[in-house]
Amino acid sequence: MSAHESEWTLRRLSAGELAAAEAARARAHAANCAACGATLRGLEQDQARFEAAVPFEHFEAGVERAVQRQRRSESFRTPPRRWVATTVAMAASVLVVVLARPLLSNGRGLNGLKGGAVAELRIGGGSGPQREARTDAPEALDYGERVRLGYQAHEHRYVAAVSVDAIGEVTPLHPESGESLPVEPGADMHWLPDSWELTGSGAERVVLVLTDAPVSVDALVDAARRAFLAADGNVERMALLDVPGEQTHWVLIKP
Amino acid sequence: MRELYTKYGGSVMGRCRYLLKDATKAEDAMHDVFARALTHGDDFRAEASPLTWLMKIATNHCLNQLRSERAGWRQWFERDAAARSEGHGGAGELETRDLVRRLLAKVDVETQAAVVHYHVDGMTLEEVATVLGRSVPTIRKRLERFAELGGEELRVR
The missing domain is CATH 2.70.50 (Coagulation Factor XIII; Chain A, domain 1)
Known part of the structure; x- marks a missing residue:
């Protein structure tokens, strides 16, 4: 078993997705492990860079346009079966x-x-x-x-x-x-x-x-x-x- | 919407940029992925891990887009070469993720998804198997075949 957390676990930790006990364990590990700590900080920096490059209003408008496109496509759908x-x-x-x-x-x-x-x-x-x-x-x-x-x-x-x-x-x-x-x-x-x-x-x-x-x-x-x-x-x-x-x-x- | 932005925006945008290597296309793809989360709200909310759902959708969306572009992979390699000359000292300094990117076009689309989740997302074999709805041995076999293309650096652990 690896001594480190998987990057995926750290990514989920960063997104606030882990259950409380698992989050506490992963966070404690990252605090005491240089490699995992650096990975976690890198993920947080990625998010900060994203927010600096793409303001929320720009993001929201882009997603809304995409939703409209997809809804036009959705309007063709019929009720699901296999x-x-x-x-x-x-x-x-x-x-x-x-x-x-x-x-x-x-x-x-x-x-x-x-x-x-x-x-x-x-x-x-x-x-x-x-x-x-x-x-x-x-x-x-x-x-x-x-x-x-x-x-x-x-x-x-x-x-x-x-x-x-x-x-x-x-x-x-x-x-x-x-x-x-x-x-x-x-x-x-x-x-x-x-x-x-x-x-x-x-x-x-x-x-x-x-x-x-x-x-x-x-x-x-x-x-x-x-x-x-x-x-x-x-x-x-x-x-x-x-x-x-x-x-x-x-x-x-x-x- | 703001929660999606602050929790997952960086990860999804990173995935789209990694695969599409074009800032404009990546941003459009990111918008499509989050729009999918909103228009498929029931599926999305039912997920234990919204991040997993989003990254799977983002990966499939970008891989399909690459396949759909006429001569997409050729253009993709040209963008790859341009990105290397800007950011790295040469082929000898390619990191694992660069190596993975260079080799993606040589395998089928499901192996591509497995490879990206394993080598780029840092998922375990079990996590990749869950995301793709496959058995661990099946995922291991696909990753090992991929590793044969790239050597020790891509070894499956």
Whole structure:
């Protein structure tokens, strides 16, 4: 065990967050330890420098402007469930697609698309700019961000999407029941009509499947559950689902 | 609002400046983070440690912003080089936090967050694991992989 307090503990002490007993112990230690005392004084000096550089009135006005921006974005929200789907009109207003890029099997992630088929998961709706999720590494989401799925079907005729959360709960995203739906005609990138906000925390895997024949949503959900169990309940280690067609996976880390 | 300012302003601004290395962008990011605390008031008030919540949000926000900027990492390295030439004697005198910054772009975004909380915030492995909702072995593994990029200075203790 270290003889010093962690810097994080001292930072929490400086912010007045520690419980009385822990605060007293940490403060007593810092008073008698040159290294921890210096760290604590450094943190206090950082705050003093901040206050000198950014007057409170300036801070308050800047935060208020940011609140207004975020509230305009919030006004698009619907009541939370694990996945929150929203309407086409709302999604279009939140997510303006500016780029579509083929996702070929060139990474460590799961991307079963070959030939001309393309899939993309786009993240937006938060306070930052939109971005495309990678398939070869988990993608961290910020609060308020939502996702939208797109595809170029090439020669495939049906599309469906599901998600699996960290405890193995599978949610059909598109469609929510029945069978996978016909793809939109044309070679352009087509976006599924809903965008989704993930609630809860931990990892969530999103899978988009393109097939030549309809696949029942129940079969997709079962395949996702089997893959989750085969990965010993680790949603980040799941393999491709045992279903026909081609599929792309993304792992998202909820805030 | 004043309480947020006096208790957490310096820490959040420090995080944004460390990652974005641009005073204007850092201040905008800081405003966004505190605005998030106000617009997600229930989540924020439910936190045992508001500082942890704010630093996690600030870290994710800045890392996502860097990823979103077109060629963001390249510009970021240019800012890094400029900052070094002003503040340090050269690469040989880089401190651990400078070394961490130089290597961040080489790892995935979750490892980036773990690395920042561990090496920059001075959190313990257990604290990082709690913040990121991961197990301690998972965090240790990610940090050890990161350490392979930078040598002894980044060893996980």
